[in-house]
Amino acid sequence: xxxxxxxxxxxxxxxxxxxxxxxxxxxxxxxxxxxxxxxxxxxxxxxxxxxxxxxxxxxxxxxxxxxxxxxxxxxxxxxxxxx
Amino acid sequence: xxxxxxxxxxxxxxxxxxxxxxxxxxxxxxxxxxxxxxxxxxxxxxxxxxxxxxxxxxxxxxxxxxxxxxxxxxxxxxxxxxxxxxxxxxxxx
Numbered sequence: 291x292x293x294x295x296x297x298x299x300x301x302x303x304x305x306x307x308x309x310x311x312x313x314x315x316x317x318x319x320x321x322x323x324x325x326x327x328x329x330x331x332x333x334x335x336x337x338x339x340x341x342x343x344x345x346x347x348x349x350x351x352x353x354x355x356x357x358x359x360x361x362x363x364x365x366x367x368x369x370x371x372x373x
Numbered sequence: 374x375x376x377x378x379x380x381x382x383x384x385x386x387x388x389x390x391x392x393x394x395x396x397x398x399x400x401x402x403x404x405x406x407x408x409x410x411x412x413x414x415x416x417x418x419x420x421x422x423x424x425x426x427x428x429x430x431x432x433x434x435x436x437x438x439x440x441x442x443x444x445x446x447x448x449x450x451x452x453x454x455x456x457x458x459x460x461x462x463x464x465x466x
Contacts, residue, residue: 302389310396317404324451325411328444334419339442341450349447353454354464 319360327352408448416440 297305331348332341341349385393420436421429429437457464 306389306392306396309393313396313400317400320452320455321404321407323455324448327451328447332443332447336419336436336439336443339439339446341443341446345447346450349450350454350464351466353451354458357455357458 323353323356326356412441412444415444 327349330352331345333345416437419440420433454464
């Protein structure tokens with residue numbers, strides 16, 4: 291073990307591994323959130339390419355609620371991972 | 374997704390910073406490819422229902438264009454809101 295007192299190589303590898311898992315989790319969360327809110331808020335007939343006002347509000351509220359659900363479930367699972 | 378996901382990296386040595394940045398780049402590439410595939414699948418499923426011809430008709434083509442554009446706009450908006458929530462910004466109901 292190095293006399294410097296910094297993390298050992300093993301500890302460093304573990305930290306990188308954790309960081310990678312955390313990042314993958316966030317990307318997955320974002321993707322699921324995006325798809326869930328698209329399904330809930332967007333009319334599948336695609337009458338136009340723009341988002342209308344109703345859809346915009348729906349998206350904002352959907353994202354907010356999804357986030358709350360994430361935190362709620364996180365609490366119930368014992369707070370892993372931290373937001 | 375971008376490098377702001379990494380939070381405060383300033384304390385790390387250079388090689389560690391580069392390693393984290395490389396990780397983000399890789400995740401970004403994988404995520405883009407995944408997005409491409411899922412968008413194609415979604416717009417195909419929502420817009421294409423008949424198979425009397427081999428080529429898309431005008432209606433199907435417009436539908437796919439609108440679908441893709443709409444999803445991309447939606448995704449950007451979600452991204453903005455997500456970032457706000459991550460930073461703990463208070464927003465109106």
